[in-house]
Amino acid sequence: MAPAAPRSGDAIFASVERVNAELFTLTYGAIVRQLLTDLEEVEEVNKQLDQMGYNIGIRLIDEFLAKSNVSRCVDFKETAEVIAKVGFKMFLGVTASVTNWDADGTCCSIVLEDNPLVDFVELPDTCQGLYYCNILSGVIRGALEMVSMKTEVTWIRDVLRGDDAYELQVKLLKQVPEEYPYKDDE
Amino acid sequence: MGREVSESCIDSLLTEMVSTYCNRFYANKPELAARRIEAIGYQVGHQLSERYTMDRPRFSDHLEAIKFICKDFWSELFKKQIDNLKTNHRGTFVLQDNRFRWLTRMSIDQSPENGASEDTSIMADNKAVQSMHLYFPCGIIRGALSNLGIPCAVSADISNLPACSFVVRIKA
Amino acid sequence: MQFFGGSEISPSPPVPTATGNNAHMMYVFNRNGVCLLYREWNRPLHTLNPQQDHKLMFGLLFSLKSLTAKMDPTSADKGNLGVPQLPGQGCSFHSFRTNTYKLSFMETPSGIKIILVTHPRTGDLREPLKYIYNLYVEYVAKNPLYTPGTSIRCELFNTALDQYVRSIA
């Protein structure tokens, strides 16, 4: 039987190579700022941040699986818990909680109290429509898609917009089984 | 020690940032992509140099500032100092990091078993992408120094990986 | 370990009981059945061209997986034969042995499949396969020059892999 997934990522976070969070925070900020300059449309910036996150999620999933020793992600509920409790801790050093499950267990919220992406950030009036942390929703979407779960991730609360926490709603659209990729007449 | 995040956060962010600008925004305009990536590094260096000089006296000459970059500044970013500093005493400084963190995982297959012609083209691409990854640290150094009142041009040499030499040319 | 970009790989490699050249070849497939890597150390006989060879190997695993799941006497939820499963769904086999070779197999929830073909006398390779997966993470997934889904051409990965595989007993 596969080893049970760890309940928290503290041990893993303690064991991985870590770097000064300011460098990470300011680099992300500088990217957002550059995108705002290059793309002008705030909506387009949100889109690009999400796309970047998606590509990152696709890369990061294997490190997450390897280090957390998770050997199966079949149950959405289980998977969401592990991503929040282990994934966020292991990479960002913060813990997220999972709440607001709907009746059929296909939709929940991931809530962040503490978020290293936004240290020092103050949104000027010029970018009100901006979802500054939109890269996070992309990462979650990309990572889940690699474990066969097509999801839709949307922001519910955002401290930079005056809310009391960061809340992402994750909705499971469908689970995609593995197809046999070759046609037999090939 | 302040707040930390996993090294993979910054690594994957940089990888994606470079590929976004090189492959999606400016697929066939590398020089434009390079300028954007350098600008992103410039802002970070500019901010961090002000941050890390808060509790120290101001620099009275260029060498002092460069030494600060090699020691305190580099340590904050990479938990190690620049390994070797050379200068021609005419405004050019060479900062060598014998094992530059952001290059340690970069590798391409140079074994001949892949079709030679294809290989050379891939090698060329890889060299190009590799150099794209250097505009960010170059930007950081240029940003940090210009914030300290030292306008300069910064380039990087990776002829012997994973060592990396940053060449700083101060504008008279 | 200077290869590892400063970071240690976990789990640390299982201690080999004996060293030798037991490995014939290795395949890595992604979730779309693309063969990301084929590495060969000792394979005297080639009967097919690489494409056919890869396709056959993938097909073998694919059917074997649904067969083993189908025959599972313990679990209630078994897919019908040939009906696709989610990676990690149902039971999964990790190796089979013939009189001339042993095939060890690992599949991650992200659909990465690592297949190691070795001498029939080699022992349980589940831990070694995990370790190889960690090598994949360090040198392939984290290599800024690697584009996910494309074939793997990473010197550092091949070096580390060859070196480690030699220690498999």
Next chain:
Amino acid sequence: MATTACFIIVSRNDIPIYEAEVGSAAKREDAAQLHQFILHAALDIVQDLAWTTSAMFLKAIDRFNDLVVSVYVTAGHTRFMLLHDSRNDDGIKSFFQEVHELYVKILLNPLYLPGSRITSSHFDTKVRALARKYL
């Protein structure tokens, strides 16, 4: 507390990016203008002095009647200038140092353009509080 105190921040390119009348005296438009004029006039003196020392706090560098100009220069050559009638170097030094920390926080906001006006009301409130505390 100082009855007259005018504080400005001048960017590396000699552009004022923040001004505040932080004295206890009743605010008068013309006075404020005069104060800022005096401070700008003192910029050249700062320029020359800054190169002679590596200290950030340059103390009193100029006077105008009973008013004194104290200056603090950051490594990035941003200048904090205070025109005041109080005689409390230590207080002024602490004021500058704590404003410096606030200023760096502003600078670390990725969406703040270095050298542009500081519009954060949070910053303004904090600076005025520090003035009441130290001047």
